[in-house]
Every structure is written in structure tokens, then in C-alpha cells.
Amino acid sequence: MEPTGTNDGETYVTSVRKTEYRYTWVINNFSVWLENVEGEQCSPQFPSGEQESVKWCLNFYPNASMARGDEKSCSLFVELVSSPKGKESATLEFTLADANGNPILRKTCKHEITVKSNWGWNDYVSRDNLLEKVKPVDTLVIKCKITVHSTIVNEKLLKTPKPLPSSLAKDLKTLVDGDNKFGDVTILVAGQRFPAHKCILSARSSVFSAMFEHQMQETIENCVSIDDIEPPVIEALLRFIYTDELASLETMAHALYKAADKYDVPTLKSHCRCHILEKLSWETAAETLMLADLYGDLEMKKHVLQFLSGSVAAKVTETDGWKEMARACPHLVDETIRAMASQLMSQK
Structure with a gap:
């Protein structure tokens, strides 16, 4: 199946889902067990539970000649007991270990197995070598890991919604351009009145902050009269204080520089300085x-x-x-x- 791409701005991801089965088969008194068993020895089926539709078991042959191998060797296979699909493509990993978990032998293969058939190794390990390795506890631990890659899934990739862009400057701009009915101070320049807010002016200018902090005339009357700065410059100063928006530097950079210095708005002063030196x-x-x-x-x-x-x-x-x-x-x-x-x- 070909990977699915984008369509009408949507994104799809093709992935192969894997299912992993792990099983451990512990055989105590292994040397005695080996002498007393004949033919194929099967482990309990796994995974356990009636709701499991795919089941496996291990097939162990103490005498590999019964599995078309060397009679001095042991054979080890995994059998697919049941599957709704009738077959499974799997990566098999067998590990033999002693009672302390020390690995004796590990082998891996990949194969497609049909139901009621098995896959593994005829001559997995020498009987004598295995008997020697499990000493002195005489316990064999068979670990099996089966990884099935069987389900191809096409999923629509959900895009995480992006937050709206910041509207802070835009919202504060309405306090400058709108009716400003919530203003608590007026800037009076050459007969023009500019409603403003003490809290914003104080946060952006240490001069305004000191002015409103003390019982000065401006605080008592809620009016700041400015007679040495032109109205357009004050308007540009207020716009920057509220929104960080720069305007009219081409025509009033020097005047804005002076206003920024007077009311201690260092960021505006820096912008004006850079513009003046660039020009x-x-x-x-x-x-x-x-x-x-x-x-x-x-x-x-x-x-x-x-x-x-x-x-x-x-x-x-x-x-x-x-x-x-x-x-x-x-x-x-x-x-x-x-x-x-x-x-x-x-x-x-």
C-alpha cells in the first residue's frame, strides 16, 4: 500500500502498527526433564485469556532428529496456534538463559507463519553444551519475543490549532484612537485634549509616574498641561506609550527624541536616535x-x-x-x- 499524502490541505500518515508478544518458559530440573521426555514438548499457549484472537506456543524438541535435525542437538520453534487472518508476519527472537538470567544463546529470524505451522531452528543448540550451561541450578529459561508487523493504518493527522496572534497593541490602540471614556487624566496641548490613563502612563514613563504619585497640581486636577511640545508630537508619544507603534519618524524624529527624553521613555528615545543616525x-x-x-x-x-x-x-x-x-x-x-x-x- 502506497503512503497517503496531502489532499485539500489535509495531512495523512501511513503507519504499520506492531504488536509485541513476550513469553518466558522456565524448566526446572532440566537434566532430569531432558532424559524423561520424548518427542515434541509444547509450552502453554500465550497470550492467555479467551479474548485474545492471536495465540502462540513454543515447540521444544529434546532430540533434534525428531525435527529433521542432529540427534545431539535440541530444536526450538514457535507455532502460530490461531489468527483471524490465518497468518502473521513476525520477527522472532529466542533467548536461552540459566536460572540467574545469564544468556546462553540468542537467535533472531523474520518469517511469515501460517496457522498450525511453526518456524525456528532444527539444530538450535547442542544438548551437551546446554546441559553444561544450566549448571549448577539445573534450570533452563527460554525467553521468546515475537514482534508482529501486520496492520497498515492510514490516519488523518490532526493539526493542533494555533492560538490567535496577540491583540494587545491593537486593543490598547483603541484607548488612544477611541472615545476613551475610561480615561482618568487629560493631556492638554495647545488647546487640544488627549484623554489618557494614569496607570499606563506611569508604567511606561518614570516622569509621569513621579508626577501622579505625589499631590501635584496635575494629580489634583487630573490634567497635564504641556506648552513646549506640539500636539502631533504628543499624539505620537502617546501612541508609542500605549502600543509601541512608531509613526512619523521621517518628519518628527528630532521632536520625538526630545519628548522621549523629557518624559523618560528610553525605548522611544533609542528608536529616534537610531533613525536620526541612519539618516x-x-x-x-x-x-x-x-x-x-x-x-x-x-x-x-x-x-x-x-x-x-x-x-x-x-x-x-x-x-x-x-x-x-x-x-x-x-x-x-x-x-x-x-x-x-x-x-x-x-x-x-
């Missing part, structure tokens, strides 16, 4: 250097100085930003010149 050019270098200096951002400052010490230096000095920096922050001009000099020295 760094000879036209924006001076402005960016002043921003880094103003906010004590050593990482940003180091990056800009390295940029300015390269081949763009001549172009930068012609920009309005450089002229403004020379007027307002002359120490930055000195730092830039030192960085350029250091770069030139390292190239020699």
Missing part, C-alpha cells in the same frame, strides 16, 4: 551634533564626530546648521576640529 548627512550633521550635546547623548555625539571627521567636513561647514552651531555652540566646532585632526593623524 545622518552633511546637511543634518551640525544640527544632530547640537542635539547630542544638548541632551548629553555621548553615543550619538561620538557617531556624528566620526562622520564629520571624514570627507564630508568641507560640505558641512557651508551649511546653515554649521553656522548656527559656530554661533551658539563654539565648543562643538573645537571638538569637530580635534576629531578631524585625530583622523588625519591616524591615517599617516
